[in-house]
Amino acid sequence: MDKFLLVLPTIIALVVVFGVVEYFKRKAQTVEGFYVANRGINIWLLTGTYVASWVSITGMMGWSSLAFRKGIAFSMWTFGFWGVLFFTFLVGLPLRRVAKYSHELIEESKTKVESKELLTPPDFFELRFPSKWIRGISSIMLVGGLTFYAVGQLVGMSLAMSHVGLGYGTALIICTIVLIWTTVRAGTPGVIVNDTINMFTFVFAVFLLIPYCLDAVGGIGNLITLTEKAKPGMWKDMGYQNALFTIISFNLIWNFMTAGSPHLVQRAYTAKSEKVFLKAQVIGVLIVIAWCWFLYISTQTGLVLLPDLTVKEADNLLPLIAIKVLPTFLAGMVLAAIFAVGFSTINTQISNMAFGAARDIYQELIRPDVTEQQLLKVTKWMIAVLSIVVALFAWTRPWFIAELTTWGVAFYGACYVPMFVCGFFWKRATTPGILTGISAGSVVFIGLGLLKFYGLYNLPYGIHPFLVTLPVTVILIVVVSLMTEQSEQEKRVAAKIREVIARKTDEPTTAADYAVPVVVIIVALIVAFTLYGMFS
Amino acid sequence: MADLTWTIIYTQGIPIVGALLLIYYFATGRG
Numbered sequence: 221m222d223k224f225l226l227v228l229p230t231i232i233a234l235v236v237v238f239g240v241v242e243y244f245k246r247k248a249q250t251v252e253g254f255y256v257a258n259r260g261i262n263i264w265l266l267t268g269t270y271v272a273s274w275v276s277i278t279g280m281m282g283w284s285s286l287a288f289r290k291g292i293a294f295s296m297w298t299f300g301f302w303g304v305l306f307f308t309f310l311v312g313l314p315l316r317r318v319a320k321y322s323h324e325l326i327e328e329s330k331t332k333v334e335s336k337e338l339l340t341p342p343d344f345f346e347l348r349f350p351s352k353w354i355r356g357i358s359s360i361m362l363v364g365g366l367t368f369y370a371v372g373q374l375v376g377m378s379l380a381m382s383h384v385g386l387g388y389g390t391a392l393i394i395c396t397i398v399l400i401w402t403t404v405r406a407g408t409p410g411v412i413v414n415d416t417i418n419m420f421t422f423v424f425a426v427f428l429l430i431p432y433c434l435d436a437v438g439g440i441g442n443l444i445t446l447t448e449k450a451k452p453g454m455w456k457d458m459g460y461q462n463a464l465f466t467i468i469s470f471n472l473i474w475n476f477m478t479a480g481s482p483h484l485v486q487r488a489y490t491a492k493s494e495k496v497f498l499k500a501q502v503i504g505v506l507i508v509i510a511w512c513w514f515l516y517i518s519t520q521t522g523l524v525l526l527p528d529l530t531v532k533e534a535d536n537l538l539p540l541i542a543i544k545v546l547p548t549f550l551a552g553m554v555l556a557a558i559f560a561v562g563f564s565t566i567n568t569q570i571s572n573m574a575f576g577a578a579r580d581i582y583q584e585l586i587r588p589d590v591t592e593q594q595l596l597k598v599t600k601w602m603i604a605v606l607s608i609v610v611a612l613f614a615w616t617r618p619w620f621i622a623e624l625t626t627w628g629v630a631f632y633g634a635c636y637v638p639m640f641v642c643g644f645f646w647k648r649a650t651t652p653g654i655l656t657g658i659s660a661g662s663v664v665f666i667g668l669g670l671l672k673f674y675g676l677y678n679l680p681y682g683i684h685p686f687l688v689t690l691p692v693t694v695i696l697i698v699v700v701s702l703m704t705e706q707s708e709q710e711k712r713v714a715a716k717i718r719e720v721i722a723r724k725t726d727e728p729t730t731a732a733d734y735a736v737p738v739v740v741i742i743v744a745l746i747v748a749f750t751l752y753g754m755f756s
Numbered sequence: 757m758a759d760l761t762w763t764i765i766y767t768q769g770i771p772i773v774g775a776l777l778l779i780y781y782f783a784t785g786r787g
Contacts, residue, residue: 292760292763293760293763296763296766296767297763297766301767301770302770304770304774305770305773305774305777308774309777309781313781444757444758448757448758455757455758455759455760456758456759456760457759457760457761457762457763495782498778498781499778501774502771502774502775502778505770505771505774506771506774509767509768509770509771512767513767724785724786725785725786728785729782729783729785733782734779734782736775736778737774737775737776737778737779737782738775740771740772740774740775740778741771741772741775741776743771744768744771744772744775745768745772747768748764748765748768751760751764751768752761752764755758755759755760755761755764756757756758
């Protein structure tokens with residue numbers, strides 16, 4: 221009976237996921253529908269999908285474990301929070317505006333389907349830097365980098381399901397089937413609605429968890445007194461035994477990753493309007509930050525409740541705490557929330573990997589004359605094939621998964637972010653400049669990663685390869701751009717993009733629009749004072 | 757005792773900065 225109660229919430233979550241895709245499949249019958257939900261997503265769904273995609277298994281289980289080992293402050297400083305603002309105002313908004321006016325910008329297109337619209341991040345790159353190589357390299361980066369991240373999600377989801385008595389392999393197979401079926405069936409519309417429902421599941425689960433956890437250790441004051449003695453600094457701004465350099469490096473990596481990750485970038489195309497996009501981002505970041513605080517405070521009770529938990533097992537902290545302090549059904553809700561978090565990230569990643577493979581590689585580089593129905597079919601096949609590839613990687617349970625995840629995503633921070641920022645804001649950036657920058661950046665990044673993996677060479681002072689790759693990419697883009705000339709077409713497009721981005725919006729602001737920022741400021745202050753009260 | 761003042765200021769400052777930017781973008785017709 222107990223086991224049934226534990227597994228019931230996950231079963232309910234699965235039924236909901238399948239129900240949603242059956243209902244929304246009718247909205248995914250065209251390329252515009254399947255890829256970008258007909259660019260009509262409202263503020264609630266957009267907030268839901270962004271929150272659910274920012275917070276992954278890494279944020280929920282990995283960062284709980286980091287807080288447990290290194291202090292809450294370490295997790296809060298290293299989560300990619302300000303990257304959201306960077307993305308919103310310097311990547312997402314300009315990209316939306318370019319997408320909106322892309323019919324003025326695209327001069328010629330050889331493809332038959334949706335030739336005048338932007339659907340994926342490489343669509344923008346090739347528009348601004350006209351070269352098949354740019355599209356090719358950025359698409360391979362997109363598919364390759366997201367594969368590593370997705371493997372991490374699948375491993376985490378399968379581990380969470382193994383707490384309800386399933387074997388790892390069985391759980392992995394179930395998750396893969398659910399992933400393929402639901403993503404193929406309803407594309408982006410299904411993914412977005414499921415993300416929103418999942419967001420409510422995992423936000424609710426955490427707000428449920430915190431009173432039980434604090435009750436079990438006799439309140440926050442008691443928890444701090446008990447643990448601060450054994451691990452001094454655990455409850456201070458620098459955390460427990462952390463070097464400032466490590467905190468700064470992780471802060472940069474994860475924020476740049478948030479700013480340039482293709483699965484987050486591509487979502488910007490789906491918003492109904494610029495206003496909806498901007499508001500959803502600011503509401504979303506408020507939710508994520510409050511959620512992180514309450515989750516990591518809850519899991520810190522593991523320091524008292526699970527004294528024998530080893531560092532190696534610390535990734536399992538959240539499910540163990542939930543099972544220990546919550547009534548069975550509610551503990552099952554936390555397990556369902558872990559599933560929800562993993563699922564809502566991996567479905568977005570797999571669909572974007574498939575869009576990259578089908579649209580950017582197959583349609584644009586191999587078969588430009590493909591019809592709409594053929595493109596949809598290839599996209600769906602790609603979802604299945606890439607899910608299976610990710611599952612095969614996950615099957616081997618790579619021990620270096622955490623490292624691979626960071627490695628996969630840091631790629632975007634080092635290459636995608638400079639490409640976007642130069643593409644939007646620097647008219648003089650040339651195609652050879654970008655090509656040299658991202659090629660050399662990729663080679664340096666992969667080379668350093670491989671040298672580290674095989675134990676041949678480590679950068680001094682534990683420097684992450686990202687911190688070397690980003691400056692290399694940026695310097696090469698600038699130097700080579702200044703040394704080379706733009707073609708006439710590139711000059712025209714670059715000037716036009718600057719002009720489009722600087723345009724005023726054609727949606728007049730109303731007094732009601734200011735409600736969102738005002739409420740966000742008030743809630744952020746309330747959370748700040750609540751936290752300050754808890755910790756003083 | 758705990759002292760997470762700067763961590764709180766940093767994290768809660770982010771949505772507040774976001775909201776202020778939003779007001780600026782709305783007020784200047786940029787968003």
